[in-house]
Amino acid sequence: MPETKEIAAPEQAAVERWEQETLEPVLRKRPERQESFETVSLEPVNRLYTPADLDDIDFTRDIAFPGEFPYTRGIHPTGYRGKLWTMRQFAGFGTPEETNARFKYLMKQGQTGLSVAYDLPALMGFDADDPVSEGEVGKCGVAVSSLADMEVLFDGIPLEQVTVSQTINAPASVLLAMYLVVAEKQGVDFRKISGTLQNDILKEYIAQKEWIYPIRPAMKLVIDTFEFCTQHVPKYNPISVSGYHIREAGATALQELAFTLRDGIEYVEWGVAAGLEVDVFVPRLSFFFNAHNDFFEEIAKYRAARRIWSTTMRERFGARDPRTMQMRFHTQTAGVSLTVQQPLNNIVRVAIQALAGMLGGTQSLHTDAYDEALALPTDKAALIALRTQQIIAEETGIAHTVDPLGGSYYLESLTQEMVDGTLDYFNKIDSMGGMVGAIEKGFPQREIQESAYQYQKAVERGEQTIVGVNKYAMEEESSDILTLVIDEGVHDRQVERLERTRTERDQGAVANSLEKLKLAAQTGDNTMPATIEAVRAYATLGEICDALRDVYGLYEEPAF
Amino acid sequence: MSERKIRVLVAKPGLDGHDRGAKVIARALRDAGMEVIYTGLRQTPEMIAAAALQEDVDAVGVSILSGAHNTLCPRIVQLLRERGMDDCLVLVGGIVPKEDVPRLKEQGVAAVFLPGTSTEDIVVYLRENVRPRT
Numbered sequence: 001m002p003e004t005k006e007i008a009a010p011e012q013a014a015v016e017r018w019e020q021e022t023l024e025p026v027l028r029k030r031p032e033r034q035e036s037f038e039t040v041s042l043e044p045v046n047r048l049y050t051p052a053d054l055d056d057i058d059f060t061r062d063i064a065f066p067g068e069f070p071y072t073r074g075i076h077p078t079g080y081r082g083k084l085w086t087m088r089q090f091a092g093f094g095t096p097e098e099t100n101a102r103f104k105y106l107m108k109q110g111q112t113g114l115s116v117a118y119d120l121p122a123l124m125g126f127d128a129d130d131p132v133s134e135g136e137v138g139k140c141g142v143a144v145s146s147l148a149d150m151e152v153l154f155d156g157i158p159l160e161q162v163t164v165s166q167t168i169n170a171p172a173s174v175l176l177a178m179y180l181v182v183a184e185k186q187g188v189d190f191r192k193i194s195g196t197l198q199n200d201i202l203k204e205y206i207a208q209k210e211w212i213y214p215i216r217p218a219m220k221l222v223i224d225t226f227e228f229c230t231q232h233v234p235k236y237n238p239i240s241v242s243g244y245h246i247r248e249a250g251a252t253a254l255q256e257l258a259f260t261l262r263d264g265i266e267y268v269e270w271g272v273a274a275g276l277e278v279d280v281f282v283p284r285l286s287f288f289f290n291a292h293n294d295f296f297e298e299i300a301k302y303r304a305a306r307r308i309w310s311t312t313m314r315e316r317f318g319a320r321d322p323r324t325m326q327m328r329f330h331t332q333t334a335g336v337s338l339t340v341q342q343p344l345n346n347i348v349r350v351a352i353q354a355l356a357g358m359l360g361g362t363q364s365l366h367t368d369a370y371d372e373a374l375a376l377p378t379d380k381a382a383l384i385a386l387r388t389q390q391i392i393a394e395e396t397g398i399a400h401t402v403d404p405l406g407g408s409y410y411l412e413s414l415t416q417e418m419v420d421g422t423l424d425y426f427n428k429i430d431s432m433g434g435m436v437g438a439i440e441k442g443f444p445q446r447e448i449q450e451s452a453y454q455y456q457k458a459v460e461r462g463e464q465t466i467v468g469v470n471k472y473a474m475e476e477e478s479s480d481i482l483t484l485v486i487d488e489g490v491h492d493r494q495v496e497r498l499e500r501t502r503t504e505r506d507q508g509a510v511a512n513s514l515e516k517l518k519l520a521a522q523t524g525d526n527t528m529p530a531t532i533e534a535v536r537a538y539a540t541l542g543e544i545c546d547a548l549r550d551v552y553g554l555y556e557e558p559a560f
Numbered sequence: 561m562s563e564r565k566i567r568v569l570v571a572k573p574g575l576d577g578h579d580r581g582a583k584v585i586a587r588a589l590r591d592a593g594m595e596v597i598y599t600g601l602r603q604t605p606e607m608i609a610a611a612a613l614q615e616d617v618d619a620v621g622v623s624i625l626s627g628a629h630n631t632l633c634p635r636i637v638q639l640l641r642e643r644g645m646d647d648c649l650v651l652v653g654g655i656v657p658k659e660d661v662p663r664l665k666e667q668g669v670a671a672v673f674l675p676g677t678s679t680e681d682i683v684v685y686l687r688e689n690v691r692p693r694t
Contacts, residue, residue, distance in 0.1 A: 120575035120626055132604075135631030136575050209577030209601055249580050336580075340675045373675055374657060375627070449583050456584050460678045469676040483657060486627065557600060 015052060040294035041252035041451075042458060043417075049409035057416055062307065066402045069314070071306040072415065074361040075326040079402030080393075085357075086364035087389045088165060088330065092117030092142035093376045094490045096152035099142040103157060105379060111386055113364060114157070115165040117141035118175070123210045125171040125545030128494040138490035140376070141167075145494065146540045148501045150178040151185070159183040165196040165240070165330070165364075170212040172199035173221050173528060174544050177535040180233065196237040196286055196330070199225060202263040202435055203242050206444045207249035209557070212545060215436055217552035221527060222267065223274045228528035230281050237286040239267060240330060246444075247290035248336045250452020253297045256290060257418055258425035259435075259444050261308055265426075266435040268317055282313060283323035289362075291353035292334040296411055298353070302360025303403075303411075304418035305329065331357035332366040338373040342468035343481055346370035351388050358398060359405055365389060375483040442560035501538050509537040514547045521551040566594040566690050567617040571608045572601045573636065576626035581653060585621060588679035594686070605632055609639035612648060618690040619649040619670075621682075629656050629664065637668035647691050653677070 037045045046053075057063065064070060067077030076082060089106055091114075092099045103114055119141040121133035127145040128137045137143045144150055154164075159182065168175040176197050183193050201218045204211045211218065222239065229238040243251075243260030251259065264285065271281050287305065291298055310325035319325055333353035338346045347370045354367045367385040369377030377385070393399055405411050432438040439445070458464040465471045513534035520527045527548075534544050570586045572579055579601060586596045597615050599608060612620050620640070622633055629652060637650050649670040656664070661672045670689065673682060 124575050126575075132575065132602075135628035136626055139627035140576075204577075209579060210575075211577075249578075250584075374655070449587075452580050453584055453587050456588070456679065460680060466676070470678075559600070 012052070015050065038458075038463070039253070039297045040292055040455075040464065041254060041297060042454060042464075043252070043254070043297070049413050051409060053409055053413040057412055062416070063406060063412065069322070069325060070310040071326055072303050073403035073406050075306065075328065077402070079361070080358070080399035081402070084393050084399060085362050086113040086163070087111050087386060087393075088113035088115045088364045088366055089382060089386055090115040090117050090165075090167065090332065090366045091377075091382065092119070093140075093484065094138040094142065094486055095493055096142055096144065096149045098138075100153055100155055100157070102379070102382070106382065106386065107157075107162075109383060109386055110390065113163045113165065115366065116153070116167060118166075118168055119143045120210075121145075122175075122541060123168065123170070125174070125212050125541060125549075127498060127540050127542035128491065129498055130542055134491075137494055139486050143490060143494045144175070144178070145498050145542065146501050147178050147181055147535050147538055148497055149494070150175075150182050154179075154182050154186075158188075159186055159195075160188040160192050163195045165198070167198045169198055169201055169204050169208075170210055170218065171541060171545050172197050172201075173225050173531050174535065174541055176225055176238070177528065177532040180532060181535050190233045192235065193233055194235040194237075196240050197225065198242060198288070199239045200242045200263065200288075202266060202439065203245050203260070205439045205555070205557075206246055206259060206263075207251070207448060208245040211555045211557075213548065213552040214555045215439060217521075217548075218555070219266075219270055219436065220524070221548075223270050223276075224526045224528050226267075226271050226276060226281050226284075227274065227526055229284065230276060234284075237284050240286045240288045241267065242288040244288050244290045244332055246448065247292060247334065249448050250455060251448045252451050253292065253294065253301045254418060254421045255425075255444075255447055255451060257301050257305055257308075258422040259447075260287065260289070261305065261312070261422060262426055262429050262435050262438075264309065265312060265316070268313075269434065272317070278313070278317045278319050279321040279324050282317070282319065283321065283326075286363075287327055287329035289329055289331050289357075290334050291331050291357040291360075291365075293337050293349065293353065295352060295356050296408075296414055298356040299360045299405060300411055300414035300418050302329070302331075302357070302362065303406075303415045304422065306361070307415070308419055308422055328363045330364045330366070331360070331362040333357070333368045335368055335372055338368060338370070339466060339468050340373045341473065343370050343374065345468055346373070347384060347388065350385060351392065354389060355392055355398065358392060359403075361403065371481055371483050374481075376486070378482060378484045380482075440558075442558060446560055498540065501540070505538040510534070510539045510543070513537050514539055514543060517544065517547050518551050521548055564693050566619070566686055567597070567615060568594055568686065569597050569599065569608070569612050569615055569617040569620045571599045571603055571611070571620055571622050571636075572624070573603050573605060573608060573622060573632045574624055574626050574628045575602060576624060576628070577601055578625045579623070581625070582621075582623035585623070585653065585679060585682065589621075589683065589686070592683040594683075605635040605639055608636050609643055609645075612640060612645060613643045617648060618693070619651060619686055621651045621653065623653050624656075625654040627655065629654065630660060633664055633669055634667035641668070649686075649689060651682070651685070653682075 066073040243256040247256040309327040313319035369381035369385040517530035653673040
């Protein structure tokens with residue numbers, strides 16, 4: 001039987017002949033621009049890739065066909081020919097009324113899914129009137145302290161038809177409960193609700209650092225949502241395992257990939273330990289990656305992600321259902337790559353990053369707005385970001401064929417390097433007792449800090465170019481773009497509604513439900529039913545998190 | 561007599577957990593021979609001022625990306641002055657709109673470093689502006 005290999009590798013002698021006869025004379029006349037070339041992750045890039053670089057890659061085993069194991073070329077056999085990715089712009093600022101209006105505006109402009117950004121008090125499980133919330137209410141996202149805010153946020157948005165993604169982590173189970181109760185009030189059956197909860201607490205300890213409780217009870221809360229959704233909200237993705245924030249904190253592309261997938265493995269292990277069936281709950285785990293500047297490195301990352309996940313689910317967890325092995329992911333362009341200087345340049349960066357996400361086969365995409373290094377986006381900036389996706393999707397032809405870059409010597413070689421590097425990280429993390437153990441030892445945190453520092457140094461030495469910052473900078477820059485200003489009245493308006501909610505509710509029902517929640521937390525029962533009951537009684541986010549703080553305690557980050 | 565090393569407190573006030581910048585700056589200042597104390601996340605202005613006093617620092621570098629700078633930075637300056645730390649420089653880095661810079665300076669912030677600043681510029685600024693002590 002002949003080997004199934006598409007392209008025969010050239011003889012080493014042929015490469016040497018090319019080097020001597022064709023390359024050398026040119027190099028003597030005109031040396032290359034740099035002695036070495038590196039990706040944005042500071043990984044070396046060769047001058048040329050040939051079939052010789054694919055020696056260890058087997059087409060059938062490693063690349064194969066889209067819609068088939070190991071899904072390197074995508075999870076759908078038709079790619080985007082059947083359905084384009086979901087254009088899901090992350091939005092949230094000020095009061096629930098303001099964000100509700102932005103949602104409706106974006107949907108009217110052709111956006112196909114919603115994504116909620118909550119403010120820092122909500123992300124940390126504090127109410128708007130908590131002293132620590134001062135100055136932060138409605139600033140980085142929409143302010144939500146209770147069901148009353150959530151009702152306004154989704155007013156007039158049919159939750160049976162629209163898929164909503166919620167970026168919330170430490171208090172995710174509470175916001176999920178609020179969302180479900182709003183849906184219930186709209187008369188929607190839980191079984192028909194689809195959408196995604198970020199709910200990825202591991203990457204908070206690793207990178208984004210919006211935590212509340214110690215790691216192990218926080219993991220228990222995540223598993224509670226898996227269990228609850230598996231039983232009652234089967235079309236909902238209870239987690240979006242996120243590399244995005246890991247990358248933003250300074251990780252390389254490889255570190256983003258490896259830590260995210262190892263986080264995914266950790267959640268699967270905890271789910272299995274709680275008695276969940278791999279082929280029942282894993283198909284609903286979703287992922288979230290960054291789209292950074294280094295075009296090919298990013299595409300390789302997404303393709304490697306699918307290959308590694310499918311293989312790991314089959315070999316490590318004995319998955320049988322193809323859906324368990326098919327990694328679905330959301331992508332967002334790299335906020336960290338945007339510059340304050342010459343901000344309109346960011347439109348170009350975003351377009352290229354978005355293109356990488358699409359060529360990597362993302363299921364949904366957020367394109368950043370050009371003004372996001374300055375503030376939250378204005379309507380105008382948010383619209384251009386959405387139009388960027390629409391232009392690439394509908395004018396360029398990149399969605400006409402599946403995995404158009406598959407087979408590129410460079411890309412396939414990079415994809416393989418990503419796979420190999422990730423498996424090395426898996427071995428290291430496994431030897432530390434898994435990701436929870438590795439985080440407790442500070443391993444991923446230190447790796448990321450080191451990469452962030454090395455990148456900064458490379459920028460300062462001019463080895464990595466940032467247009468408008470360390471090259472092509474302009475002395476006198478006009479800053480004529482208008483940015484969104486969050487008015488300081490948001491805090492007062494939110495506090496007012498919160499006080500009204502606290503006065504009008506049934507205090508006995510609130511107290512009872514919070515006691516039940518504490519009891520569930522103490523005994524190790526699933527906390528979701530009691531959380532939903534507390535939300536229905538209009539217990540506030542801060543009160544519910546306080547009940548859990550009483551039982552679980554608080555996370556203290558060790559110094560490293 | 562050896563010159564006293566410049567001592568800097570790198571502080572993260574508010575609820576914002578984005579500490580990439582704070583940690584990069586802390587390391588760059590250390591590499592430049594300064595003594596750096598990092599507060600960790602979510603410090604109140606009171607905790608930051610107390611740490612600055614206790615560590616007897618020459619400067620406090622406040623990193624903030626959440627938009628709460630107008631509330632938090634002037635309070636840090638005020639608390640430092642109340643504790644008699646009149647020469648202690650307060651530097652701010654992070655996402656700060658240009659329009660806010662003059663107001664922060666009026667309220668006693670010595671310098672605001674916007675995104676894209678090189679760590680070397682901050683080192684130079686500290687060397688030039690910290691009042692020498694023996």
